[in-house]
Amino acid sequence: MKNYRMVVLSVLSYLVIFIGLSGCAVGPNYVPPKMAVPDNWLNPGVESENDTTSLAREKDNTADLITWWTMLDDPVLERLIRKAGDDNLELREAYYRIIESRAQKNYALGAYFPRIDARGSYSRSRESANGTLYRTGLSPEDTDYYATSVDASWEIDLFGRIKRSIESADASLGASQEMYNDSMVSLFAEIASTYVTVRTLQERIKYAQENIESQNETLKLTQARFKAELVPELDVEQAKLNLANTESALSSLNKAEIQSLYRLAVLLGTVPSGLEKDLSEYAPIPDISTNIPHLLPVDIIRQRPDIRYAERNLAMQTARIGIAKADLYPKFTLNGSFGFEAVDRGDLLDVSSRAYSFTPRFDWNIFDGNRIRNNVKIEKARTEQYRLEYEQAVLNAIEEVEISLAFLAQEKIHFSTLKRATEASKKSVELVRTLYKSDLTDFQNVLDMQRTLFVAQDNLASSKGQIIQEWIRIYKAFGGGWSPEMRKDNF
Numbered sequence: 230m231k232n233y234r235m236v237v238l239s240v241l242s243y244l245v246i247f248i249g250l251s252g253c254a255v256g257p258n259y260v261p262p263k264m265a266v267p268d269n270w271l272n273p274g275v276e277s278e279n280d281t282t283s284l285a286r287e288k289d290n291t292a293d294l295i296t297w298w299t300m301l302d303d304p305v306l307e308r309l310i311r312k313a314g315d316d317n318l319e320l321r322e323a324y325y326r327i328i329e330s331r332a333q334k335n336y337a338l339g340a341y342f343p344r345i346d347a348r349g350s351y352s353r354s355r356e357s358a359n360g361t362l363y364r365t366g367l368s369p370e371d372t373d374y375y376a377t378s379v380d381a382s383w384e385i386d387l388f389g390r391i392k393r394s395i396e397s398a399d400a401s402l403g404a405s406q407e408m409y410n411d412s413m414v415s416l417f418a419e420i421a422s423t424y425v426t427v428r429t430l431q432e433r434i435k436y437a438q439e440n441i442e443s444q445n446e447t448l449k450l451t452q453a454r455f456k457a458e459l460v461p462e463l464d465v466e467q468a469k470l471n472l473a474n475t476e477s478a479l480s481s482l483n484k485a486e487i488q489s490l491y492r493l494a495v496l497l498g499t500v501p502s503g504l505e506k507d508l509s510e511y512a513p514i515p516d517i518s519t520n521i522p523h524l525l526p527v528d529i530i531r532q533r534p535d536i537r538y539a540e541r542n543l544a545m546q547t548a549r550i551g552i553a554k555a556d557l558y559p560k561f562t563l564n565g566s567f568g569f570e571a572v573d574r575g576d577l578l579d580v581s582s583r584a585y586s587f588t589p590r591f592d593w594n595i596f597d598g599n600r601i602r603n604n605v606k607i608e609k610a611r612t613e614q615y616r617l618e619y620e621q622a623v624l625n626a627i628e629e630v631e632i633s634l635a636f637l638a639q640e641k642i643h644f645s646t647l648k649r650a651t652e653a654s655k656k657s658v659e660l661v662r663t664l665y666k667s668d669l670t671d672f673q674n675v676l677d678m679q680r681t682l683f684v685a686q687d688n689l690a691s692s693k694g695q696i697i698q699e700w701i702r703i704y705k706a707f708g709g710g711w712s713p714e715m716r717k718d719n720f
Contacts, residue, residue, distance in 0.1 A: 254389020255558065256551020259396070259544045262616060264623050266526040272635040293522055294532070294709035298421050301515035301697070305507050306424050309497060310417050316498035317416055323409040330405040334398035340391045343383035348568070350376045375577045378568020378584070385561040393551035400545035407541055410534035410711040416496065418705035422698055423493045428514045429694030430486040435511060436686040437479040444472040444679055447662070451672065464672040471676050475683060514694050521634075524707055529626050533708030536626055539619040546615045550608045556601045559593040629706040637699035644692040651689045654682040 293300060298310055314320070352374045386392055448468040454460045490508060494501040530536050567585040571577045594601060661678045664670040704710065 253387075254392045254551055255554045256389070256393055257547060259400075259547045261540065262543065262619055264530070264620055266530065266623065266627065269525060270634060271631055272638065294524075294704065294707060295712045297704040297709045298417065300517060301421075303424075303512075303515045305512065306421060306515065309424060309493070309507065310420055312499075313416055313420050313497050314413070317496060318498050320409070320412050320416060323405075323412040326405045327402070327409055330398070330402040334395070334402045337391070337394045337398040340384065340394065341386065343381050343563075346380045348376075348378050348380060350374075372572060373574070374570075374572055375574055376568060376570045377577065378566050380566045381564070383563045385563065387561050388555045388558040390552055390555035390560075393548045393555065397545045397548035397552065400541050400548060404538050404541035404545060407534045407538035411538060413711040414534055414705060414708055417710040418701055420493065420496050421701050423489055423496065425515060425694055425697045425701065427486060427489045427493065427508055428512055429690060430482055430489060431511045432514055432690040432694070433687050434479065434482045434486065436683070436690055437475060437482060440679070440683040440686070441472065441475050441479065443658070444468070444475055447675060447679065448472055450662075450666070459668070460672065467672060467676055471679060474680075478683075478687075514690070515697055517697065517700055521703060522707070526627055526630075529630060529706075529708065530623060533622075533626050534711060535708075536619070536622045539615070539622040543612070543615040543619050546608070546612045550605065550612060553601070553605045553608045556594065556604070559591045562590045562592075564588040564590060626706065626708075630703070633699060633703040633706045637696065637703060640692060640696050640699050644689070644696055647685065647689045647692050651682070651685040654678065654685040658682050 298306055353371060354374070355371045384391065448465070451460060451464045451468045455462055455465050490504055491501050493508075494504055497503070524532065565585070565587045567583070569577050569579075569582045570584050571579070571582040576582050658675075658678045661670060661674050665672060665675050
């Protein structure tokens with residue numbers, strides 16, 4: 230019994246010593262990177278007194294980043310985005326990456342604790358009568374053997390290998406969460422963009438149909454005047470050509486609309502027939518009535534999930550330097566076993582049947598051809614690669630915001646000029662038709678004005694849609710469209 234107590238005291242002593250020493254961890258401690266960014270944007274935008282799409286940024290509406298699409302005040306778009314949040318397949322895939330990373334972190338955390346195995350066995354044996362017993366003159370007998378034990382093994386994390394493994398797994402979990410958030414940002418922006426494309430095409434189709442109707446009236450007019458021998462047959466054929474070209478343009482627009490609807494269906498995780506109810510009828514291009522939120526370049530670093538993802542990857546890789554470096558030092562393990570052994574079942578749990586062992590152990594690689602040291606160099610080089618990827622992500626984000634702000638400002642100017650051109654073209658068509666009926670101008674002027682009007686209206690609709698597209702790109706560049714509460718816990 231005295232020896233037994235001495236073993237227990239020895240075990241406890243080793244535990245106290247090892248636990249006291251296991252606070253250190255080799256390798257660098259992670260420090261979040263700092264990168265110099267501009268104080269403000271190069272293209273803050275242009276403002277207009279009566280412009281509902283002003284680029285002026287307000288300080289109190291950054292909360293709109295989370296659900297920026299609601300500012301378009303389009304119930305159909307809001308319903309589509311809600312559906313995508315539930316059914317999009319890529320978003321589901323990103324979610325299960327989070328589940329995988331969380332399990333990997335918990336797996337790494339389990340190395341902090343001892344491993345305990347319970348064992349039990351029973352055996353019955355009998356030696357051969359013609360074996361060694363025969364030579365000694367003894368008779369063989371059946372022998373029973375009973376054993377039960379608890380075995381334990383515990384690695385003492387003296388140099389922080391386990392600690393760094395947990396740090397790396399935790400950062401990896403954060404990276405997978407940011408990947409999910411970035412998927413939401415991209416998905417919701419693409420749905421809004423594709424939806425606006427559909428509505429833009431529908432408006433262009435509407436203009437094409439109006440021009441076809443107008444050109445049909447012109448064709449009837451030329452046919453009547455030709456029958457009255459007031460104009461040559463050339464006017465009729467030119468009117469037919471103009472009408473056929475517009476009808477051909479309408480067919481191309483219809484094909485583009487079908488393609489956009491199919492793309493939208495994939496984003497929603499459904500089939501195109503599921504969109505007929507929401508998108509079969511014409512609806513105007515959504516409009517915006519609020520200003521761009523007040524975000525500075527430094528805010529983008531905190532807001533954009535792709536930058537946060539790059540930062541978590543850098544943290545994950547930094548911890549791996551410590552994991553590799555820990556292999557340069559001894560690895561300490563406590564192994565022990567306690568149980569009972571007996572040949573008689575009734576004596577199995579008797580105190581005299583106890584059996585135990587305690588085996589402190591260390592393993593230390595003395596020479597391996599510098600493989601461990603080179604592995605440390607590998608992890609350090611990879612860490613620098615991740616650091617550069619982080620810096621590149623920041624630069625890309627600033628570039629995207631700058632370009633989006635500049636493009637929106639220029640598209641607004643473009644739309645304003647197209648609007649004036651369309652109004653002038655519409656008036657010109659009315660005037661030239663009147664002059665043609667009065668034989669005060671030739672038919673070529675009628676054709677030119679009709680073609681000009683169709684092109685102007687088509688460009689106007691495209692520009693109007695492009696303004697909303699650039700507005701969407703700004704919110705995507707800002708990293709809008711996600712929050713931790715939006716992530717689905719279960720699918």
